[in-house]
Amino acid sequence: MLQDDKKNIQLLSMTGICKSFSGVQVLSDAQLELRSGEVHILAGENGAGKSTLIKILAGVHTEYTGTIHVDSKKVNFNSIHDAAAAGISVIHQELSLVPAMSVAENIFLGREKSRFAWLAKAEMIKKASNMLKEIGLDIDVTRELGDYPLSTQQMVEICKALAINCRIIVMDEPTSALTDVEVEKLFTIIAKLKQNGCGIIYITHKMEEIYRIADRISVLRDGKYIGTAPASELNQAKLIQWMVGRELNQQFPRHKPKDGSVALSVKDFTVADPSGKPFPVVSKVSFSVKTGEILGVAGLQGSGNSELLNGIFGTYGTKAKGKIELEGKSYNPATPSHAIANGISLLTNDRKTTGLVLGMNIVHNTTLAALKKFSPGHWLKPAKESQTAEHHKKALNLKAASLSMQVDSLSGGNQQKVAIAKWIETEPKIFFLDEPTRGVDVGAKHEIYELMNKWTSQGIAIVLITSEMPELLAMSDRIIVMHRGKITAEYASADATQEKILQAAMG
Amino acid sequence: MKNGLKHSWIASPVTRALGALIIIFVIGLIFNADSAFFKWGTHRDMLRAVSVYGMLACGMTMVIIAGGIDLSVGSILALTAVCFSLFTIHRGINVFIAIVLCLCIGTLCGVCSGAFIARFRIQPFIATLAMMVFARGVAKWVSGGQKISTAVQQADGSYKYVDVPEIFNIINSKILANNITVVTIIFLFCLLISWLLLVKLRYGRYIYAIGGNEEASRLSGVPVSRAKVLAYGLSGLFCAVAGICQAAQELQGDPEAGVAYELSAIAMVVIGGTSLQGGRGSIWLTLIGVLTIGYLEKILSINAVGEDKRLMLTGAIIIAAVLLQRTKK
Ligand SMILES: Nc1ncnc2c1ncn2[C@@H]1O[C@H](COP(=O)(O)OP(=O)(O)OP(=O)(O)O)[C@@H](O)[C@H]1O
Ligand SMILES: [Mg+2]
Secondary structure (H helix, E strand, O other): OOOOOOOOOEEEEEEEEEEEEOOEEEEEEEEEEEEOOOEEEEEOOOOOOHHHHHHHHOOOOOOOEEEEEEOOEEEOOOOHHHHHHOOEEEEOOOOOOOOOOEHHHHHOOOOOOOOOHHHHHHHHHHHHHHHHHHOOOOOOOOOEHHHOOHHHHHHHHHHHHHHOOOOEEEEEOOOOOOOHHHHHHHHHHHHHHHHOOOEEEEEOOOHHHHHHHOOEEEEEEOOEEEEEEEHHHOOHHHHHHHHHOOOOOOOOOOOOOOOOOEEEEEEEEEEOOOOOOOOOOEEEEEEEEEOOOEEEEEEOOOOOHHHHHHHHHOOOHHHEEEEEEEOOEEEOOOOHHHHHHOOEEEEOOOHHHHHOOOOOEHHHHHHHHHHHHHOHHHEOOHHHHHHHHHHHHHHOOOOOOOOOOEHHHOOHHHHHHHHHHHHHOOOOOEEEEEOOOOOOOHHHHHHHHHHHHHHHHOOOEEEEEOOOHHHHHHHOOEEEEEEOOEEEEEEEOOOOOHHHHHHHHOO | OHHHHHHHHHHOHHHHHHHHHHHHHHHHHHOOHHHHHHOHHHHHHHHHHHHHHHHHHHHHHHHHHOOOOOOOHHHHHHHHHHHHHHHHHHOOOOHHHHHHHHHHHHHHHHHHHHHHHHHOOOOHHHHHHHHHHHHHHHHHHHHOOOOEOOEEEOOOOOEEEOOOOHHHHHHHOEEOOOOEEHHHHHHHHHHHHHHHHHHHEHHHHHHHHHHHOHHHHHHOOOOHHHHHHHHHHHHHHHHHHHHHHHHHHHOOEOOOOOOOHHHHHHHHHHHHOOOOOOOOOOHHHHHHHHHHHHHHHHHHHHOOOOHHHHHHHHHHHHHHHHHHHHOOO
């Protein structure tokens, strides 16, 4: 389909790649080939070794066996600079930006324009601003990156990767933190890159994405290479079979229990802007959830849906105000620990900064939010803790060499599972799930849906935020849509469609 | 999967820290003037010399794991040493009450730093720097700038020498057939308390969690402020214990005592391998760090190395030990 001579030539080949971490084999004989002008999907379950393979290509991991050819020349990367010099640019799964620095500084991090410090700074700001505009992002580049929501940060990361003109671009789950609008922007960029003859390696767990942009698909399972096929020849069922090694039920399994009583009702809830701006991020929102119900809260970036849940949970302390009733009793959001004690739990949308203590091990993260349960009279019960963690490991199919592993050496999806396990342990009555399936593979997603069913059948009320529209539509019993801090629409799940929701979300 | 555990002991921080200690120990065996290293007395004296620092290092370990730093330990030590001498030697207050009062003073200082850090979000470096200056000031004010010793000034300006209270001798004595000093026992007791808190108790877990990721901990319902106040308060308590021991060893309360002790305590923690970033480390690593510095000093003094070279060597050792910790990460 690509006639141009410059297209469809081999850019990269990795063969016989093996890698182990302190004795645990993570990749064994993995391979990957990339041609110019193609989007090559790298698929596999959580912990299959996708990110590890990419980190080898990026020069992050330098101890491995196997050979890498770039433009048919054998290469050996000793650092990330070597990889960049060979024309490889990587958007890593975990953001690698500095939140305390400005957006412009982040984009040029590591290759600052340094002729005359003050002159170059103005130039940098202008250039950064232009580059972001080109990918459809119009923001103040002199503000601290940490002030912006995760999705904007992700777009900045993408912009940074594109700033160096590279021929091989790797994106490791770039859309896991993006909303639909930004995903469209990203796909436009990808189409342009393809036109220019770049090769793109793209990792994702979202099936719709795979079939929208894939030219070819390669699959890894447990660190082993399973195969490569053109997207047109590998249908979804077969792809899942390759990834999981067995067939998998792909239906959304929502079973709504009978209508319960009102578990949480919120009236005129307002959250002031945490950075002190005069406009509230959530203004006068009212809604309620019943026991056994899943309420979906849709909204684009900046809609305030995440802030609404955080406000009720007590994250912002007194910056959030409104009338809240829990099972008919009045409740004031004071602190997260107060909320947890009252049966409200919040799975936050960013496991790295607000979800997990990355330096602690799996067991300790699992029990952190419910530690009182595991320490009667202040004394910890390590045996009980391990037992619980072991239980969740099985239930959530957590892939980890041992439970005493630090969570930062887990794969992204497995980290998410630890965060979920932590909140299950708090035994909430009202469960706020902010992007519960972020970075989670197909099999585990299904497990999480089943868990949501189980919880609602036990009378737990769930409020769900997710940027994956099919998930929202299929799992919610009722959907409210937010735009700029206000509710703009409400649908019963049967009446809701993707178009209606998007329209309401745009205001 | 089993292979993973085969290699892990090599990489574990305890092994690395022990490595540094063993190297120092071997150096001691080589430069073994008068075969001093073969006499238990040498080791006993090393332990005695290092005990007061060790107590400060215990508190410092908890504070550092919680993601903070405590610069005020030396000053609180001086303040409590002065108070203890004043209470017992000059005022003749009951020893038991004097000890309790001093422990309260130390704890209060720590709790104040902790409260400013937790409630008003002042950076630990700054809050404890302020406490360092403040406590030193109080120590000088209470003592009138004089060493509080057995020479008690009378109303007419003459000095009268009094006997030092019995408690001073008790703390200074050696027990178990002269094989170990009481201060060392007290240090081991501080270690034990720190270990219990950090490993066995719920709040210890909170301290690790806060040091690792404060925001995630807060959102998990961890009582962040209380855990921080606890860490700084305990650090203050151990300072007071150290201050009492210091007064007993010097037979006086010196308002100038403990200058730069905070740096020694931090060095001991860091040499052990506890990272200043917080969230990681252990009290046993600190014990190793304390012994490493203790032996280093002892070896240098056995071999009569001058203070100038001693300081240079200690600086070099700190860097070397920390680099050793970092290799192969
Ligand atoms: N630094 C490390 N130390 C030990 N084990 C590691 C380390 N990094 C990764 N692993 C292990 O390697 C395996 C593969 O991880 P990797 O991050 O490559 O998975 P992945 O395919 O990207 O998964 P996901 O879809 O969840 O992102 C995991 O089981 C993980 O625990
Ligand atoms: Mg990954």
